[in-house]
Amino acid sequence: MEFLTWLDHTFPRDFFDENVAQRALRHLGYHEKWGLFSEDYAVQRGAEGHWYECLVYEIMLDLSLQTDLIRSVVRKGNDMQEPHIATHPGQNGFFYSEKGNLTVRGNGQTIAEMDLLFVDNLGNMGFFEVITSAMGLKTFHEEVCYKKMLLGTLLGQKTVPFVLVSSVDVSQYASVQRIAEEPDCLVLITNPVEEMRDLIYEGSLRRRPERPGPHQKAVGLTPFRPQNSFDYKEVHDGNRERVVWAMLSARTDDGMEAIASVVNPLSKKIMLGTLDESGVRTMLRDRGVRIKDAVLSADDVVGCFCRVVIAFDIPAYTPVIYFKVRGKDEYLKIVLDAGGDLAFESSRTPAHTMAGFYEWLDAEKPSLHPRIAERYASLFFTRREAHPITGASSGPAGEARSPPA
Incomplete structure (x- = not known):
């Protein structure tokens, strides 16, 4: 696929652009920005993951202006212009989450969430997944295949491009190898997020990030409507x-x-x-x-x-x-x-x-x-060879009581 070949050669693996790194901060909330410097490791890693996802989004906005192979990039995060629509039964299709994430709802539930959506030069919508950890990769291949099938079904596409961007080397994991072997899929490994985060310093968090002007290839999510019936x-x-x-x-x-x-x-x-x-x-x-x-x-x-x-x-x-x-x-x-x-x-x-x-x-x-x-x-249920445990509760069997708090 021409777009994926171009992206494979163009996407920056060694990323050290301070302006783009600062621009990605505008999608994070106040506490999440300061979480980048938290002494709590879990908080810091969570903030880094969201910032890295927004960084990839900002990179793709810039790259889209360099080629005709990208027709549009779907706005997300702080760029969301449509009002958030609360969930309720009967909703089917594309919706923004409250925080500007890109989701597909089925009967009012979020059945898929994509880190980034784009449309290539052939008119096919594709998506990105962005990760900073090898955790949760056991079912990753199945999740990607589901999202490819879902987008293809909704939009009547035979081809759904997919790109995985990771700040850790996950190329040896079986699920990632299976993805790389799928048609119209690309795996990009960048330098570690910890190195890129050095582009952010605590003083920069006190700045009020400037909202960029209109982007000629940025589009909203909600105008996309399923072409095929989807109930x-x-x-x-x-x-x-x-x-x-x-x-x-x-x-x-x-x-x-x-x-x-x-x-x-x-x-x-x-x-x-x-x-x-x-x-x-x-x-x-x-x-x-x-x-x-x-x-x-x-x-x-x-x-x-x-x-x-x-x-x-x-x-x-x-x-x-x-x-x-x-x-x-x-x-x-x-x-x-x-x-x-x-x-x-x-x-x-x-x-x-x-x-x-x-x-x-x-x-x-x-x-x-x-x-x-x-x-x-x-x-x-797993077949059991051991003795049954019916009646093994902490109180007498059959005694009506409230579940543990």
């Missing part, structure tokens, strides 16, 4: 019906292949429905659920929670269960931990950051037959 809830509901049918009709030895064969991969998660008390006991027949310092049995779960929704994530095909706390607008998200046990991971509430997802999660769901609960457990 994420409709895709999800169709997936759910096919998966339930497959779970009821497939032979036991068909395994996960029978499920994967009927799934439209545009879905990131499939919520199968709710379980009644019989379904919960069937699903948790031989296992407990660890919530902080307690292990709850099936009877405990029935007593503590008023609703149980079972789901699974795609493309990893890993189980996710949501327990609604009695008397609260809160669900506990339960996943398999590294040891293969069901364990509490985090909460889901109507907070604005996840309002769209919470509303969808809390909406009326089909009630599932215990046979589905049994099939779900056999497909998604």
Whole structure:
């Protein structure tokens, strides 16, 4: 691809342009700027990561003026000109986040976020991912493939260019090597972000960054509209019906292949429905659920929670269960931990950051037959050779009590 070849030769790996480095600061908030010099390592690394992402954006704005191979670069961060639109069910397509990040929403949820979006000379939209760490690369290839498929489906593109920019050498990681082998993909390794950050000094943070004038190739995100029909809830509901049918009709030895064969991969998660008390006991027949310092049995779960929704994530095909706390607008998200046990991971509430997802999660769901609960457990849970742990809670089995705070 001509654009990627040009970018491979043109993008600066050894970056020491103080003006562009300072310009990238304007996308960071006050506390995030000072976080670049924090003594807290985690805070400093988080600020560095965001600044480096904004630096790549500013570099691409400059490079776009040097070639006809870049038709436009999508504004982000402090350059966002459209008002932020709060999430709500039914939203599908391109939206800015509250902080000016570039996202795709499906039924009001963020199903993909891209660090940078651009349009090449052929009219194809492509995207960048920008990283400063090798952490989280295990599923990176799958995430990139999903975003390529999503953009291609929305915009009717056969080609979706992708560029990975990293300030650490990730070229030996299997997931990155797989990306480099994909068509229309480019991996760029720059000098370390710690070296580039030396272009910023504490005195420069006290300056009020100047807002650049109009950029002839910068465009907004929201004018991009899906060319193909895209109703994420409709895709999800169709997936759910096919998966339930497959779970009821497939032979036991068909395994996960029978499920994967009927799934439209545009879905990131499939919520199968709710379980009644019989379904919960069937699903948790031989296992407990660890919530902080307690292990709850099936009877405990029935007593503590008023609703149980079972789901699974795609493309990893890993189980996710949501327990609604009695008397609260809160669900506990339960996943398999590294040891293969069901364990509490985090909460889901109507907070604005996840309002769209919470509303969808809390909406009326089909009630599932215990046979589905049994099939779900056999497909998604690790088979156990050890003794069952039902009733192994920190209180008497079946004793109704609130989940640990």
